[in-house]
Amino acid sequence: MEYFLQQLINGLTLGAIYGLIAIGYTMVYGIIGMINFAHGEIYMIGAFIALIAFLVLGILGITWLPLALLLVLLAAMVFTAFYGWTLERIAYRPLRGSPRLAALISAIGMSIFLQNYVQLLQGARVKPLQPVIPGGVVLMEGAISVRFNYIQMMIIATTVVLMAIFSLIIAKTAMGRAQRACQQDQTMSALVGINVDRTISMTFVIGATLAAVAGMMVTLYYGVIDFFIGFLAGIKAFTAAVVGGIGSLPGAMLGGLLIGLIEVFWSAYFTIEYKDVAAFSILILVLMFRPTGLLGKPEIEKV
Amino acid sequence: MLSITGVHTFYGSIEALRGVDLEVKAGDIVSLIGANGAGKSTLLMTVCGKPRAARGRIVFDGEDITAKPTHEIIASGIAQSPEGRRIFPRMSVLENLQIGATTADSAYFDRDLERVYDLFPILKERSNQRGGTLSGGEQQMLAIGRALMSRPRLLLLDEPSLGLAPKVVQQIFKTIKEINEEQGVTVFLVEQNAYHALKLAHRAYVMVTGRISLSGTGSDLLANPEVRAAYLEGGH
Numbered sequence: 001m002e003y004f005l006q007q008l009i010n011g012l013t014l015g016a017i018y019g020l021i022a023i024g025y026t027m028v029y030g031i032i033g034m035i036n037f038a039h040g041e042i043y044m045i046g047a048f049i050a051l052i053a054f055l056v057l058g059i060l061g062i063t064w065l066p067l068a069l070l071l072v073l074l075a076a077m078v079f080t081a082f083y084g085w086t087l088e089r090i091a092y093r094p095l096r097g098s099p100r101l102a103a104l105i106s107a108i109g110m111s112i113f114l115q116n117y118v119q120l121l122q123g124a125r126v127k128p129l130q131p132v133i134p135g136g137v138v139l140m141e142g143a144i145s146v147r148f149n150y151i152q153m154m155i156i157a158t159t160v161v162l163m164a165i166f167s168l169i170i171a172k173t174a175m176g177r178a179q180r181a182c183q184q185d186q187t188m189s190a191l192v193g194i195n196v197d198r199t200i201s202m203t204f205v206i207g208a209t210l211a212a213v214a215g216m217m218v219t220l221y222y223g224v225i226d227f228f229i230g231f232l233a234g235i236k237a238f239t240a241a242v243v244g245g246i247g248s249l250p251g252a253m254l255g256g257l258l259i260g261l262i263e264v265f266w267s268a269y270f271t272i273e274y275k276d277v278a279a280f281s282i283l284i285l286v287l288m289f290r291p292t293g294l295l296g297k298p299e300i301e302k303v
Numbered sequence: 304m305l306s307i308t309g310v311h312t313f314y315g316s317i318e319a320l321r322g323v324d325l326e327v328k329a330g331d332i333v334s335l336i337g338a339n340g341a342g343k344s345t346l347l348m349t350v351c352g353k354p355r356a357a358r359g360r361i362v363f364d365g366e367d368i369t370a371k372p373t374h375e376i377i378a379s380g381i382a383q384s385p386e387g388r389r390i391f392p393r394m395s396v397l398e399n400l401q402i403g404a405t406t407a408d409s410a411y412f413d414r415d416l417e418r419v420y421d422l423f424p425i426l427k428e429r430s431n432q433r434g435g436t437l438s439g440g441e442q443q444m445l446a447i448g449r450a451l452m453s454r455p456r457l458l459l460l461d462e463p464s465l466g467l468a469p470k471v472v473q474q475i476f477k478t479i480k481e482i483n484e485e486q487g488v489t490v491f492l493v494e495q496n497a498y499h500a501l502k503l504a505h506r507a508y509v510m511v512t513g514r515i516s517l518s519g520t521g522s523d524l525l526a527n528p529e530v531r532a533a534y535l536e537g538g539h
């Protein structure tokens with residue numbers, strides 16, 4: 001029981017991170033019908049910016065933790081958003097209207113480029129960060145005690161708050177409405193005066209912002225990152241988006257949670273060796289029985 | 304108010320408009336009739352830059368809008384209720400109207416919403432329902448209402464009567480007249496329902512395979528034997 005609870009906490013933490021990244025995949029797919037294969041690298045860049053920001057704050061002597069965390073969060077969000085925006089401008093917008101294969105190749109090219117870019121700038125070695133938020137609470141004392149670390153609490157709480165804010169923006173604001181309008185009918189969106197290009201840019205910016213938060217959390221959680229972390233995390237978050245139903249926002253959150261839990265429980269109860277395979281097997285299973293994903297809707301609408 | 308000169312539009316290699324000249328005067332209802340496939344919808348869409356005119360000039364209120372981005376054309380005071388209505392199916396009626404107000408000053412929103420609900424009371428009843436679940440007639444009203452929410456000076460209507468029951472058609476045409484007379488909105492109306500369209504029109508044009516073949520006042524064309532033979536045969 002204690003063991004199970006502990007894994008549940010670990011799984012929720014990991015799932016929160018996958019969910020944050022998955023939103024970027026699902027939103028971009030929803031609006032331009034394309035998988036942004038460079039999104040994992042955007043997350044990786046978010047992690048690096050967070051790391052660099054921590055080091056800079058250390059040098060500046062800003063050590064009061066709440067302030068430092070807030071500044072790092074802001075820096076990661078802003079700079080990563082800029083990368084997301086630029087990515088769309090140079091890799092996708094010029095190809096709008098051309099065959100999907102062209103955009104797909106461009107996406108894969110950008111993914112490889114960004115990995116090499118960070119490797120060149122930062123080196124190929126693993127980058128460590130001293131634990132910034134140590135400690136936690138012991139929920140159950142015993143042979144196996146259940147610990148809920150402060151960093152885990154922070155990851156889960158931040159994710160819940162961000163998802164709530166984000167869902168509100170999509171549901172209630174003019175920007176969110178424009179977003180949904182462009183998903184449903186881009187020509188009509190332009191005909192009501194929406195700047196479709198700008199809305200697509202905003203989608204990349206929002207996706208990158210959330211991925212940046214995930215990147216910062218991972219840096220804090222594991223304390224090590226390298227230029228290649230975007231690859232696996234990206235594939236898993238993409239899997240999460242597909243399992244949840246690509247294009248569906250609640251689906252991305254649910255899918256992220258599921259993939260995180262499956263991965264953690266698989267490692268805990270079976271073998272750590274095949275944890276990645278486990279996540280993808282679930283993908284195949286879900287798609288076999290629900291081709292549109294758990295919360296995806298089939299494309300039938302009465303118009 | 305709107306002047307179209309020598310406009311050519313292509314879909315790939317298909318030339319849908321082959322040099323269209325047309326004038327819409329401020330305050331008028333101008334009707335454009337023509338057979339299916341003549342290029343009427345293409346003309347309305349070309350005015351909004353989707354697709355763009357390959358040649359020719361479109362001037363709105365003295366400003367050349369031929370090459371302007373669509374959202375700027377809309378912001379300059381043109382709104383369209385397009386062919387097929389294109390209601391956002393997964394948004395509520397209210398949200399469809401809100402999105403119609405994208406380019407309008409938000410200070411007017413409540414008043415404009417009320418005005419649209421006055422014109423089409425059924426929309427108020429259905430305000431929380433998804434656009435995709437409305438009947439054809441209701442969707443048409445919503446499409447017109449959505450266009451009005453941007454406070455246009457020029458309203459482009461593409462076959463507002465298509466597929467509607469005769470009673471609803473009557474209501475739609477009555478409302479178009481009201482919008483024009485009481486709210487001072489200039490209307491450019493595309494219709495296959497030639498009788499109603501010509502009766503309503505101050506000025507009218509006939510389009511045949513991408514060109515304007517005839518023009519005149521609504522009553523001129525209504526009395527024109529060619530028009531009667533081609534478009535009013537057997538009807539009314």
Ligand SMILES: Nc1ncnc2c1ncn2[C@@H]1O[C@H](COP(=O)(O)OP(=O)(O)O)[C@@H](O)[C@H]1O
Pocket residue numbers: 314317319337338339340341342343344345346
């Ligand atoms: N999206 C499109 N792609 C290719 N051809 C089109 C498209 N839309 C219309 N056309 C062609 O352009 C011509 C004019 O069509 P349209 O403007 O829809 O006529 P109307 O509205 O008068 O019925 C037709 O021959 C039609 O087949």
Ligand SMILES: [Mg+2]
Pocket residue numbers: 340343344345386462
């Ligand atoms: Mg048409």
